[in-house]
Amino acid sequence: MSWIENILKDNNPETMEELITRADQVRRKFRGEAVYLRGLIEFTNYCQRNCYYCGLRRDNNAINRYRLSAKEIIDLALQANQMGFQSLALQSGENPDRKTVDFLVRVVSEIRELTTRDSSIGLGITLSVGELSYADYKRLYEAGGHRYLLRIETTDPQLFASIHPPSQTLEKRIECLKALKDIGYQVGTGIMVGLPGQTPDHLLADLQFFVDMDVDMIGMGPYIPHPQTPMGREPSASQVDPWVHTLKVMALTRILMPDINMVASTALQSLRPDGLKWGLRAGANVVMPILTPIKYREDYRLYADKKYKSFPQLKEEIEEAGFRLGLWQWGDSLRWAKRQQQSEDNKVAGHLQAEEAM
Numbered sequence: 001m002s003w004i005e006n007i008l009k010d011n012n013p014e015t016m017e018e019l020i021t022r023a024d025q026v027r028r029k030f031r032g033e034a035v036y037l038r039g040l041i042e043f044t045n046y047c048q049r050n051c052y053y054c055g056l057r058r059d060n061n062a063i064n065r066y067r068l069s070a071k072e073i074i075d076l077a078l079q080a081n082q083m084g085f086q087s088l089a090l091q092s093g094e095n096p097d098r099k100t101v102d103f104l105v106r107v108v109s110e111i112r113e114l115t116t117r118d119s120s121i122g123l124g125i126t127l128s129v130g131e132l133s134y135a136d137y138k139r140l141y142e143a144g145g146h147r148y149l150l151r152i153e154t155t156d157p158q159l160f161a162s163i164h165p166p167s168q169t170l171e172k173r174i175e176c177l178k179a180l181k182d183i184g185y186q187v188g189t190g191i192m193v194g195l196p197g198q199t200p201d202h203l204l205a206d207l208q209f210f211v212d213m214d215v216d217m218i219g220m221g222p223y224i225p226h227p228q229t230p231m232g233r234e235p236s237a238s239q240v241d242p243w244v245h246t247l248k249v250m251a252l253t254r255i256l257m258p259d260i261n262m263v264a265s266t267a268l269q270s271l272r273p274d275g276l277k278w279g280l281r282a283g284a285n286v287v288m289p290i291l292t293p294i295k296y297r298e299d300y301r302l303y304a305d306k307k308y309k310s311f312p313q314l315k316e317e318i319e320e321a322g323f324r325l326g327l328w329q330w331g332d333s334l335r336w337a338k339r340q341q342q343s344e345d346n347k348v349a350g351h352l353q354a355e356e357a358m
């Protein structure tokens with residue numbers, strides 16, 4: 001991976017331009033020009049965790065906590081479907097208690113039932129609700145969730161420990177990602193870029209992790225401090241630039257894993273007004289327009305100055321950047337689809353061998 005190391009450590013703007021051009025070519029060749037939408041519903045900002053970087057952390061008393069009702073979520077889902085969204089992302093703080101998981105299982109299965117009644121494929125559902133038990137991940141999968149985003153945040157044990165309380169471990173997160181894959185989800189992970197103490201070598205190890213875990217989706221973005229968090233109150237330097245290195249790692253990910261799905265994150269769009277255009281050029285092919293009702297948005301602030309763009313604005317920017325909206329399609333990860341096909345082929349081959357042996 002020495003060429004990657006060189007790119008991560010090189011400050012020459014031409015290197016960056018060449019890298020992004022290459023990533024754009026790879027993305028167009030393997031994933032085309034479509035940008036798939038995941039309508040994002042941030043259904044509760046309650047969180048039982050205390051990550052040192054996030055505005056939703058349990059000990060942040062400066063936000064109003066909210067919880068959308070099942071009816072509110074389902075109504076939003078149906079409206080989104082009518083607008084041409086074929087996938088939703090349900091995201092929240094981490095609440096692994098029985099009541100919350102039961103609620104989510106019910107919401108997911110109702111959305112699936114209501115949107116498949118006319119025998120269409122219905123709304124695809126991505127979940128992003130943190131670390132749960134194997135059994136709960138399985139219940140949500142059986143209810144109809146089929147993609148799951150759980151960022152590893154960083155793969156460096158020391159760096160991970162410096163941004164989380166001791167009760168949250170890197171080992172547990174890896175175990176969750178393996179469980180999700182074992183159950184059959186399309187699995188997405190990702191990192192924050194620009195963390196205090198983060199170096200290009202950490203990013204290199206993160207890229208290696210994405211490849212080794214053979215993930216289907218990536219959602220990464222810059223770390224942006226939040227003033228009501230321990231890390232935001234005591235900012236300290238990073239050896240990596242949140243903007244430049246997010247784009248570099250995205251572009252390298254696209255080149256190393258041409259057939260995955262990759263999100264242009266809201267954080268990248270919040271960092272600079274042209275973040276979406278650059279994210280798409282660096283290889284992203286998924287956007288998550290925020291559908292959370294306006295009255296709750298102020299309270300789902302993970303970091304300072306989180307920006308919201310309307311659907312027409314996103315559409316305009318996507319088209320201006322030379323891409324097109326992938327409406328009425330799930331737009332699944334091609335990598336995942338290939339793996340599914342391979343496992344079907346293996347099953348057929350196994351049956352044939354067994355028959356021949358008889």
Ligand code: SAM
Nearest residue numbers: 053054092093094128129130151223224302303
């Ligand atoms: N609670 C779930 C979890 O942690 O996986 C899902 C929601 S959580 C808000 C989604 C992601 O937000 C986290 O994985 C983290 O990378 C990102 N995030 C939180 N605080 C952030 C910050 N200050 N800057 C950038 N991203 C942040």
Ligand code: SF4
Nearest residue numbers: 047049051054057093
């Ligand atoms: Fe909670 Fe997720 Fe924020 Fe951590 S990153 S405090 S788990 S919402």
